[in-house]
Structure formats: C-alpha cells, structure tokens
Amino acid sequence: MTSKLHSWFVPANINSHANLRLFCFPYAGGGASIYREWQKHFPKNIEVCAVQLPGRESRGLESPIHSLAQIVNAIAEEIQPLLAMPFAFFGHSMGALIAFETARQLTRKYKRIPDHLFVSGRSAPHLTHRYRKLHLLPDDELKNELRQLNGTPDAVLQNNELMDLLLPRLRADFEVCETYTYSVDMPIHCPITAYGGLDDHAVSMESLAAWKEHTSYHADLKMFEGDHFFLHNEQQKLAQDVGSMLQTAKALQSVSVR
Template identity: 35%
Template sequence: MESFSQLTENLVSSRWIRRYHPSEGGRVRLVCLPHAGGSASFYFPMSQALAPASDVLSVQYPGRQDRRDEPGITDMATYADALTRELLPWIDRPLAFFGHSMGAVLAFEVTRRLEREHGVTPLRIFASGRRAPSSHRHETVHLRDDDGVVAEMRELSGTDSRILGDEEILRMVLPAIRSDYTAIENYRATPGDRVSTPITVLTGDADPRTTREEAEAWAQHTTGEFEIHCFAGGHFFLANHQEAIMKLVSEGLTSDARTH
C-alpha cells in the first residue's frame, strides 16, 4: 500500500491540482479556486508570492487548458463533490481557501462537505468577487449564444484580450465557460447553509455583479469570524490590488496558523 507521502507526491500532477511552487515546509495549504471559465494559472502570481510560507494548490477545472478534452461540469454540487474527493489526500496540513467569483461559492460548498462529512474545519475562506451564496439573482448568461457569452466576458474584463480576439482559442474555451455559467447560475443556497469556518470577503466597489449589501450577506453563512474588505474596481479588482491582497492573505494565513 502506498504511504501517505507517496500518494500526495503522485497527486502533484493530478488532473485537478497544480502546485506551481511546492512548499514542503508550508504550515498551511491554500486552495485557490478560479472564476467561471478560469484556469489554475490565474493563481500563479499568488502561488509565487505566498511560497514557501504556504503550499498553494491551484485548482484546474475540467474543460480547459490541459483538460480541454474533458466535458465541463454543469452543476455546483457535482463540482463540490468531485473537488472534495480530490482534496482529501491533502488534509495532512491545515487548509484554507481563496476563491474568486464562482470559485468563492465552490470554496464554500467544499468547506461544507469537509466539515459535515469529514470532520475537517478549514482555517478560513477568502471569498472574492462574489455575492453571498443565498443572494440570488436571475441570470441567464449560459443560455445566450456564443456572442452573448463573449459580451459578458468583455463586460467583466476578466479574460485576456488576446483570447477574446483569437477566434480559434475562443471557440476552444467557450464550452468550458458555458458549463461554468450553467453551474453557477443554477446554484441555490439558503441563509441557513452555514459553515463554522471564518470567512473573509473581498469585494470591488464597482462590481456590477455584487453590491456591498450582497457581499456583507456572507456573514449569514458562518458561525465563525467574519470580515469584509472593499477595494476600488469592478469584478476583477484583484488585478489592480495584487500587492495589498497578497499581504492581506499572507497575514491572515500566518495569524490563523499561529492560533491553530
């Protein structure tokens, strides 16, 4: 039978997990979850900035980059169940989550499963660029034609302009984007869906998809500590505040690890 360390080593290049800067001495494993249509490489700068103090696991969803031949997932419960299974070999160290947009909801749902089914309470969820799980809006981007989906991507300014201008690449990524939008737009939660894990919310003051009130509603979803940080900018405010956000995350993880 494989030892735990051998199993972990084998998963370094698993379909779901990317470790751009492996840290065997990091006290915390930070699991980073991309936005709808996003890929693991979105978090390469965060992995670089937080290593070696933290071991950053960047999640690669199916249907994109080296997983582009796999069908996308169109249901958040299926997403959360699959990712929870993938993360179980990594719980030898304390876990924390950083999720942007759809990734924030996925972080919440995986945390619910870890707490409820496996007795694991992560140190913290950093929920970025997303309204609270129970703050529902009727959205139908996933039902638009390809041009309509591209228009949404342009409005949120979260996709590399080179991709939006390259017809061949765009056609390759659109199925994954549509699958993700199907999953997140059909997702439903209630204020009663809670975790005990502390939640730190990061939000943009001009995000067209999340109001301040919707961001603050994350407080209803934890029985632990809650805090919110507002940054200037829209849905992808992270791009203009990388240094401040890296500092916030780094200091938060250090403090959480110290008290764990």
C-alpha cells in the same frame, strides 16, 4: 493517485514542508494559472495549491462539468490526501461559490473544517440572483456579454478559433452558477473574509457583507480598488492580506497551545 492529484491541484506536493495549504478556486472560465504568481507573496510555510477544473489548461481535453454538486463532490474526494495539514480556501466569483460548498461538504461528510474561508467578488450564496441565463445565449450575444464583464481580452474575443475552444468551458461555468440553488445548513465554524472591488457594479458591499450569515465564527469585509476582476490588478495586496491573516491565526493558535 499522484497523477490524479496533480491534475486537480497545481502543484500538489503531498510531502510538502509547509504547515498550511491554501487552496485557490478559479472564476468562471479560468484555470489554475490565475494563481500562478501567488506563491511568491506568501511565506514558505504556506503552500498555495490552485484548483484545476476539467476542461481548461492542462486538462483542456477533458469535458467541463456543468453541475456545482458534481464539481464539489469530485473535489471533496480528490482533496483528501492533501488535508493532512491545516488548510484554508480562497475563491473568486464562481470560485467563491465552489470553495464555500466544498467547505460545507467536507464538514458534513468528513468532519474537516478549513482554518479560514476567503470569498472574493461573489455575493453571499443565500441571496436571490436575477442573472440572465448566459449559458443559453447564442455565441454572438455571449461574446457581447463577456465584453461587458471585462474579464476577457478583446484580442481573445476577436479570435474565432480561440473562442471556439473557450466558449464550451465558459458556458459550462455559467451553467454551474446559474443553476445553483442554495440549501440551508449549519453555518461553517471558521472565519470568513469577503473581498470586493469598489467599482464592481454587479457585487455590492451589502451582498458581500451578507457572508457573515454563513459562519458561526466571525466575518470581515475588505474592499479593493477595481472592478469585478480586481484580484489581478491588486494581486499582491490581496495575497499579502490573505497571508497576513493566516499567519496571525497560526501565531494565535501557537500561543493558545502553549
């Protein structure tokens, strides 16, 4: 069980001294290392656990998963031993979608609800998307699309051997997003905070604000400087905002208990 947990969640310290876990979900093509520096921006009572999907980094020899439902079902099962304490979810882009559907699955199947859902760089799931089917494009066209998205360094795009390793993972992730179908369900009973980049032309403020439709609690919208991958340049501010909101919520809970 320990090895399995450590493959899905980095790190996965079941005996942690923290009193809240923040699970962080990667964007398409990304791995747990996206959130490698996040822990230093959080107090010790909050443990950052990055989700490591099959087919990347430490799990590079595994086949990537092509279905959102399969990813969510697997995470919902594997995460159980780590839910002995309060928890929250953060996800960027594809990660926001996975975090949202995992939260719904945990609510439906296990009656477990995150303390807070943070969604970043992703339109609300019920909105209709007219994206091109990137996962079906020939390699050269897909590389051009990746260059336009500005999330893959040119040095990587020009390295054919490296791209041969990365493209199957990217195709799988694009397929996860492009074949997703939203199903109506009860709103999640936890706060939702949506984050966006002011220069992200693919995800508008209006589509971020629409996340309020998916909570029976309350929703916030916060914008940062940058494009779709603002979470890198604004990492410290973003992480500190997440930590501040979680700490405030814990303090309020403590007061209410007293």
